[in-house]
Amino acid sequence: xxxxxxxxxxxxxxxxxxxxxxxxxxxxxxxxxxxxxxxxxxxxxxxxxxxxxxxxxxxxxxxxxxxxxxxxxxxxxxxxxxxxxxxxxxxxxxxxxxxxxxxxxxxxxxxxxxxxxxxxxxxxxxxxxxxxxxxxxxxxxxxxxxxxxxxxxxxxxxxxxxxxxxxxxxxxxxxxxxxxxxxxxxxxxxxxxxxxxxxxxxxxxxxxxxxxxxxxxxxxxxxxxxxxxx
Amino acid sequence: xxxxxxxxxxxxxxxxxxxxxxxxxxxxxxxxxxxxxxxxxxxxxxxxxxxxxxxxxxxxxxxxxxxxxxxxxxxxxxxxxxxxxxxxxxxxxxxxxxxxxxxxxxxxxxxxxxxxxxxxxxxxxxxxxxxxxxxxxxxxxxxxxxxxxxxxxxxxxxxxxxxxxxxxxxxxxxxxxxxxxxxxxxxxxxxxxxxxxxxxxxxxxxxxxxxxxxxxx
Numbered sequence: 001x002x003x004x005x006x007x008x009x010x011x012x013x014x015x016x017x018x019x020x021x022x023x024x025x026x027x028x029x030x031x032x033x034x035x036x037x038x039x040x041x042x043x044x045x046x047x048x049x050x051x052x053x054x055x056x057x058x059x060x061x062x063x064x065x066x067x068x069x070x071x072x073x074x075x076x077x078x079x080x081x082x083x084x085x086x087x088x089x090x091x092x093x094x095x096x097x098x099x100x101x102x103x104x105x106x107x108x109x110x111x112x113x114x115x116x117x118x119x120x121x122x123x124x125x126x127x128x129x130x131x132x133x134x135x136x137x138x139x140x141x142x143x144x145x146x147x148x149x150x151x152x153x154x155x156x157x158x159x160x161x162x163x164x165x166x167x168x169x170x171x172x173x174x175x176x177x178x179x180x181x182x183x184x185x186x187x188x189x190x191x192x193x194x195x196x197x198x199x200x201x202x203x204x205x206x207x208x209x210x211x212x213x214x215x216x217x218x219x220x221x222x223x224x225x226x227x228x229x230x
Numbered sequence: 231x232x233x234x235x236x237x238x239x240x241x242x243x244x245x246x247x248x249x250x251x252x253x254x255x256x257x258x259x260x261x262x263x264x265x266x267x268x269x270x271x272x273x274x275x276x277x278x279x280x281x282x283x284x285x286x287x288x289x290x291x292x293x294x295x296x297x298x299x300x301x302x303x304x305x306x307x308x309x310x311x312x313x314x315x316x317x318x319x320x321x322x323x324x325x326x327x328x329x330x331x332x333x334x335x336x337x338x339x340x341x342x343x344x345x346x347x348x349x350x351x352x353x354x355x356x357x358x359x360x361x362x363x364x365x366x367x368x369x370x371x372x373x374x375x376x377x378x379x380x381x382x383x384x385x386x387x388x389x390x391x392x393x394x395x396x397x398x399x400x401x402x403x404x405x406x407x408x409x410x411x412x413x414x415x416x417x418x419x420x421x422x423x424x425x426x427x428x429x430x431x432x433x434x435x436x437x438x439x440x441x442x443x444x445x446x447x
Contacts, residue, residue: 026277026278026296026300026314027277027296027300028300029277029293029294029296029300030294052314075354076354076355076356076357077353077354077355077356078353078354079353079354085351088351089351097352097354097355099355099357099358099359099360100276100314100318100355100356100357100360101276101314101315101317101318101321101322101357101359101360102359102360103314104313104314104315104317104318105315105318107315108315119322119360119363120322120363120364121322121359121360121363121364122359122363123363123393123394124341124391124393124394125359125390125391125392125393126390127355127359157294167311167313168294169279169292169294169295169305169311170275170277170278170279170294170295170296170297170311171294172278172311172312172313173277173278173313173314174313174314175313176313176315177313177314177315204313221293221294222293223291223293223296223302224296224300225296225299225300225301225302226291226301226302227285227301227302227303228285228286228287228288228291228302229284229285229286229287
């Protein structure tokens with residue numbers, strides 16, 4: 001089934017004020033750069049964004065924060081963003097911090113048709129407040145629920161017009177689980193090919209999870225911590 | 231006293247052949263520099279890499295290949311990439327043999343606080359809560375006291391907890407201690423540090439018994 005849309009603007013059609021979006025990536029690695037820029041341009045606001053991080057001031061989700069388009073961030077770590085901090089302290093922005101493995105599993109559960117699960121992560125901490133506790137194998141676990149989101153936006157390395165995706169290196173991170181979890185999933189890829197050109201043995205995300213796909217352009221792939229061996 | 235590098239060097243002696251190891255940000259990262267020659271240790275980075283190699287050369291830099299500290303890294307023969315759910319599956323199911331973390335505070339029950347200071351900007355716990363809740367073998371690398379000279383090895387945590395009863399060993403600038411049901415058990419002293427120095431710097435219950443070794447390099 002051909003799922004190709006022409007560009008990012010077309011891909012994000014239907015995303016409206018107040019929606020919950022999953023946005024793939026770890027730091028600035030593997031983020032859907034083209035779709036984020038299209039969201040900025042669209043002016044959509046009051047978004048809830050589920051994403052491991054919140055970008056930096058002038059890149060990634062930071063661009064949506066600059067435009068005051070985000071009402072709430074659901075993340076595991078948000079440390080690299082001055083504008084984020086300003087909005088949080090002034091009360092313009094809500095943040096919910098979630099252990100990284102729980103964040104990943106809540107995405108996975110949403111995509112796997114599992115409404116909730118138990119994890120030991122966060123037991124005894126403020127993350128556990130108000131959550132059901134049960135003992136399995138002598139150890140205390142807390143119940144965590146699958147995320148609900150309207151759209152998931154992911155970035156892959158290669159994809160075909162049927163929506164099958166292959167990710168590259170550590171740019172994979174949260175993208176495959178989020179791809180499974182969106183009511184509507186948008187994938188942007190560096191290289192879009194015809195069905196049959198990707199080896200079925202090496203596809204990470206089956207196209208059944210993807211609703212819209214397009215080939216992005218001008219990927220900047222900014223590096224947060226450029227660290228080299230001299 | 232031990233420097234940060236020496237704390238890492240001492241922790242590296244806890245590595246065993248065949249270990250899968252997750253190293254946190256800061257001093258723990260330095261442990262990778264002291265893996266004994268010929269020992270097969272595989273580093274896990276929770277953003278989705280097993281078999282993390284050294285930092286790249288200028289020519290090798292790949293923006294799609296980073297570690298959990300968002301630093302550019304490389305792969306090694308046998309490296310593998312995976313998604314974040316798979317990464318924390320490894321961690322939660324106990325496949326990672328050793329986890330080395332930094333801490334703001336540890337108490338005599340092995341509870342750890344390392345993610346939040348009330349009144350300051352909270353950046354988040356990242357993967358720390360998942361790691362401490364599941365890892366069987368956690369070593370904490372830390373300074374024994376804070377900048378004001380107050381103990382960070384306490385009876386009760388003053389900061390919000392990251393995980394309960396999880397720390398088994400602490401290596402500080404002053405000493406090596408095991409945490410048992412009895413409290414902080416002093417095992418080794420850093421060069422030039424006396425038992426009384428450790429006593430003065432440890433607020434939690436300190437047990438000084440048996441043969442206390444000197445840390446030698």
